[in-house]
Amino acid sequence: MTLQQPPAPILINNVRVFDAVRSGPTPPTSVLIQDRRIAAIGTRNPPEGTVVIEGGERMLIPGLTDAHVHLFATGTSLAGLTTGATGTGYYTALAAAEQMLMRGFTTVRDMAGDVAPLRQVLDAGTFPGPRIYPSQAAISQTSGHGDFSDVYENANTFSCGAHARAEQIGFLRVADGRDQVLAAVREQLKKGASQIKVMAGGGVASAYDPLDVLQYTPDELRAAVEAATDWGTYVAAHVYNDEGVRRAIAAGIKSIEHGHLIAGPETVKLMADSGVWLSTQPFLENDHEYPNPENTEKNKQVCEGVANSFAWAREQGANIAFGTDLLLEPEKSGLQNEMLTRLSTHFGFKPVEALRIATSGNAELFRLAGERDPYKAAPLGRITEGAWADVLLVEGDPVQNLTVLANPDKNLVVIIKDGRIYKNTLA
Structure with missing residues (x-):
């Protein structure tokens, strides 16, 4: 898809810059954006035709990032996702992306x-939305966290088995055995995945798998890693329980999604020593609601482990x-900003630490996509010369008080992504 013409240069005057590299903001300065990148910091000689924004000594920070979203499922319910008309998921994803x-x-x-x-549509500038690192369909074993078939249906590994609706729309892929896992990973890479996600342990929302179960044998997990490595990228694993985390690390998986039921600091030390990321979420119990007591109890167990997983990781x-994992409850999608602020208000991070995690920190994880990284041409998640021009002008000081980011309608006065202005209340 062809990109639109580059936007006009932008000069943001008189702003304190938190670049997500240093420990604090700069004194008031100016930032020049040109050709979709940060062109200069401290310049006063913008090119002709530059759009000038007077920052009034507000703070300029990198655009926020979320390491675990589900655009396809954020704006719809489970019933809407699995029974809706063809294309419904794309409409809701487009709306969720703008939000x-x-x-x-x-x-x-x-x-x-x-x-x-x-991702291609948003990158072209045709519609508003964030940059996206797609995993495509998450890959699950039969009876795993991604098996949304009905219990009376035959497993689709048998010739008589049918693919559930969640598979038909590309949300999930059920694959059993080394050969099917290899094919499933390659299928997602063929469709544009920048990294791969597998289900390596029990889940909260799924119907058949208690939280303690292990999913995928070591050989199946290694198969996923081998196929992804051949394409220069990595595998992330959904898993809560301790033994599943250890199995994933041994297989070469580089990102643990969740990890809230890790048993102790020894497993987290193993992660640190192995260079494995803890991509986790600051859940509270009322973030999600479930229609039956079994899922409600699983959610409670996970939320009780949040504080320990953060403390041991630190x-x-x-x-x-940092990620949010909000899905299938459209009315809860607005929690995204509040969940970020919880890193500071609930889980012991200084505001500047939390802000760095949600900008340059997440960007380091994203870079593990290597040659499959769609944005590898420039630095991401920071305000330095040559970096992608994704910046926010904030009313208030998030370096001292992260909660100002909980009200983006009021406190984000300018939003720029890819060098394009999407919001400017100072105009």
């Missing part, structure tokens, strides 16, 4: 859903990524 951008999230890593075509020096 995320207007909340200040300029880059997201999508962890299940056929969003590679959406103690052991593990790489921490």
